[in-house]
Amino acid sequence: MEPGSLAAEPERGEPGEPGEHFLYFAYGSNLLKERLRLHNPSAEFVCVARLQDFKVDFGNYQGVTSTSWHGGIATIIQSPGDEVWGVVWKMHVRNISSLDEQEGVGSGTYIPIEIDVHNQEGKVLTCRSYQMKNYVPAPPSPQYKKVICKGAKQNGLPSEYQRKLEEIETNHYEGPVKVLEEIEAVTNEPL
Structure with missing residues (x-):
């Protein structure tokens, strides 16, 4: 499926469950449950899932370094033969605006897209995700990489893919990262 448009209908909740839900595919810092739930409690x-013919890249939107992470942030780009592993989260539609805000949709940093991913049994799931356009490649901060790698481990992404994430070069930023501090406050442990 070509990314760029969103499904008109969100996934319906389970029987007896009030409201509507959607599926969200996370491949960056939102792999870590505690990070995602900071602003998206639902x-x-x-499941763990694979996005075929894409790869993860890191960069700064319009060349401006992220003030949240102090380095390049993750995006997905089409790349035949590659794959991105991530996590599918079920979220209530009331969290679309907070998720969009976290992803910088209002500022144009990311655009919401609809993608098809495959779970480990091969079932296709249509999910909301985010893609950065108009970015300049740049390495992530060590703190951002740490959150991504911890999320990959927490959710049991394939070990080969986890090794690939661990090998990502960083920008060696050593200052404070407010988002990391918020995550550590929730988990009561340093990441």
Whole structure:
């Protein structure tokens, strides 16, 4: 499926469950449950999934370094033969605006897209995700990389893919990262 448009209908909740839900595919810092739930408390783990013919890249929107992470931030780009592993989260539609805000949709940093991913049994799931356009490649901060790698481990992404994430070069930023401090406050442990 070509990214760029969103499904008109969100996924319906389970029988007896009030409201509507959607599926969200996370591949960056939102792999870590505690990070995602800082502003999106309805997020529930669904499965580990694979996005075929894409790869993860890191960069700064319009060349401006992220003030949240102090380095390049993750995006997905089409790349035949590559794959991105991530987590599918089920979220209530009331969290779309907070998720969009976290992803910088209002500022144009990311655009919401609809993608098809495959769970480990091969079932196709249509999910909301985010893609950065108009970015300049740049390495992530060590703190951002740490959150991504911890989320990959927490959710059992394939070990080969986890090794690939661990090998990502960083920008060696050593200052404070407010988002990391918020996550550590929730988990009561340093990441």
